[in-house]
Amino acid sequence: MQTFKALEDALWQACSDILAEIITDPKMIRWKHPTGGMPDWKITDNILFLNLDEKDDAYAQQRDSIFNTVNGTVMRSAYRTRVWTLYCTAYGPESYAICNRLKDGFFEWNVEAPLWKNDVHLVPDLPRCRQTTEIFAGQWWERWDLTLTFNELYKAEDDVGHIDSAQIITSTSQP
Numbered sequence: 001m002q003t004f005k006a007l008e009d010a011l012w013q014a015c016s017d018i019l020a021e022i023i024t025d026p027k028m029i030r031w032k033h034p035t036g037g038m039p040d041w042k043i044t045d046n047i048l049f050l051n052l053d054e055k056d057d058a059y060a061q062q063r064d065s066i067f068n069t070v071n072g073t074v075m076r077s078a079y080r081t082r083v084w085t086l087y088c089t090a091y092g093p094e095s096y097a098i099c100n101r102l103k104d105g106f107f108e109w110n111v112e113a114p115l116w117k118n119d120v121h122l123v124p125d126l127p128r129c130r131q132t133t134e135i136f137a138g139q140w141w142e143r144w145d146l147t148l149t150f151n152e153l154y155k156a157e158d159d160v161g162h163i164d165s166a167q168i169i170t171s172t173s174q175p
Contacts, residue, residue: 018105046092057083088146099129099146119153
């Protein structure tokens with residue numbers, strides 16, 4: 001994926017594809033929270049909020065470099081893994097079904113393939129769906145949360161230059 005926005009777009013599309021039968025209005029899958037500060041949907045609406053965050057993970061702290069000569073210059077390809085946490089917060093009468101569907105849906109080929117093509121992979125250690133019903137304006141709103149983790153192969157390339165010439169001096173020593 002490389003850019004944060006591209007990764008967000010790909011994960012949003014994956015969630016939209018997975019939930020197409022439950023959430024039919026694409027505006028009901030959103031990033032983070034309503035900007036107006038209070039719910040702009042009804043208690044009977046099914047809605048999903050996504051929040052993507054880079055995870056502090058030991059696996060993400062490793063970096064490997066490979067040096068290759070390309071057109072007379074040396075290129076360094078540095079590889080590392082970015083570990084991402086996707087926080088999914090679902091509201092509505094189908095909020096539990098939304099979380100469960102997401103949990104299973106990321107294993108479907110039509111969802112996995114576009115992510116794999118861009119070196120993004122779900123970590124298959126799936127957490128439980130967590131009920132976190134909340135009160136707002138004197139009403140209890142049905143809410144379920146799910147947290148998914150993804151690994152992304154990240155590649156950075158640098159032109160580290162080239163050597164125009166080298167001088168080699170040899171000498172012999174007599175015992």
